[in-house]
Amino acid sequence: MSASEAMPVPASRPVPSRLPGARPWVTLGLLLALMVLVSLAVGSMTVPPSAILGSLWEALGLGEASERLDAMQRAVLFTLRLPRVLMAVMVGGVLATTGAALQALFRNPLVEPGLLGTSSGAALGAVLAIVLDVTLAAHVGPLRMLVVPGAAFVGALAATVLALRLGTGGGRTDTPRVLLAGVAVSAGAFAGMGLLTHAATDAQLRTITFWSLGSLGGASWETVGAAALPLAVTLGLLLSEARALNLMLLGEREAWHLGVDVERLKRKLIFAAALGVGAAVSFCGMIGFVGLLVPALLRIALGPDHRRLLAASALSGASLLLASDLLARTLASPSELPVGALTSVLGVPAFIALLARKGAA
């Protein structure tokens, strides 16, 4: 109880009393739109940028494209880049928004989805599926492609539920205890992965390594379709609680007195986080740092009002992951760098700069 009050969310400015202004939306929205267009236009395969908008209009049945793409260019644009861009937007947005919501809920700016055990639970599920692949293949047949994402998703939900259960005592969710439980669940998951990697063959070990580095390369219309529902539900659940999260900044008891059903809020947000991060990790592997970095930076730029912070996190997280993925698939073209490593490469210096600034202040 007392520990939960130990680390208030740092506010570089007081909570603004006025309603959120329009400017950050416009800027961040335009940035995202620009990143989407650049991501569609740039890649190892040349697709004339001038033809992209026309082709998109035509695909939507809104008009004739003035410039024709050849079959290969169309395939690259519509079966590779477009689903990949959509996946990056959804996953980046959800990871950053989840980070923002959890940081407010736990009133700790260093919380990210990984701390609840969600990511490591997902990883354990995926590793299990990779190691059992040969055994499973005989039973699941054509569903084999879905085994790893499915197992990762189940692992994410199971780990988060376990952490939440362990952190709940006498009907109350004790926030620091949930975090401690998350650490314990993560440690357990990593131990399990360690044992499984011992049993894995050389080939499986390499698959595990590449999976854990994260990639958007597997995005297709099927995976985008499958990921869209959980990711959209997560985003909806998180965005709907901006006001309650603002009140939580005052402290749990104060929020409760102001009419927030604190218990229900906690469970709802943690469930949303598990759902969203589970879906993201299961389709794209581990993509670190987006959930930690984006909200932390935005809190400095925009202040701690969650009515802006959550949606701004969604827009910026999407842009950051798009930018990282663009670099991942172009820097070493025609081969590809792991995007999970790139988000960290982009994020770590920014984060260190942030910490240094805090130290000086």
Added chain:
Amino acid sequence: MRRTASKWGLVAALFAVAAHAAPPVAKPAPKLITIGPAITQTVFALGAGDRVVGVDDSSAALPEASKVRTVGYQRALSAEGVLSLGAGLLLGSAEAGPPPVLEQLKQAGMKVETFANEPTVEGARARIQGIAERLGTPEQGKALVAKLDADLKKAADRATQVKGSKPPRILAIYARGSGTMMVAGSGTVADTLIRLTGAVNAADSLQGYKPLGAEAVVAAAPEFVLLPASSVSSVGGAEGLAKLPGLSQVKGWKLVTVEDVDFMGLGPNLGQAVARVQDAVAPASATAKGGGK
């Protein structure tokens, strides 16, 4: 404007004439991407090397493929990167992937074919023949398999010649830095290679690749240690190996290397690799006859 149009018309007409004048040419064979060193080596050995526009990074270690662009690690291919090279056909080992990317390539209209990676001579024959048929050169495939069989026959004869003496014990190690040492047990490419030379795999009680345990190495008592050529420098050469726990306690072993491709997959040059290992281990098994090739 009009003049340029007629000029282009003239050029087109000339081309049309030229096309008729030239002897009829078959439709150009599709360009290729090859994934996996054994596959790449086979394609080059079948004479289709000039059609290869992209290889995976372990294939790039082959001298014949060193100038070809690389598309990255074979299990982490990028669909767009592969497509950007303009190839129509991808020939890969069973490791090529990840599966969703292969699926994307197929959807984008590329032909994708993977070949099983069994570490047996029978598997190697089937792989060569399968690739040859896919490239439309089955006769070359048969010739290549015949050459492989002849090489292996020679190696087998040589192995029987030294049968009287005790077969040498070889320990095959795959290493990337001294931190990651794996010994090749039975069911691996290295194991097949060792058996074909007539030697004994000192780690044949293990299945697949297993981490190197110091005491197990002492117990295995290898007379020779077999490494892929690129691994040798990563462990600091023979001196580095000699300092490793386990190997440091085994006296008198000698280092033998093979090309990386022969350690990782059984390609068309398998017979030559076997002969090279036999050359290297021959002095210890005390044979003067085995020297000639």
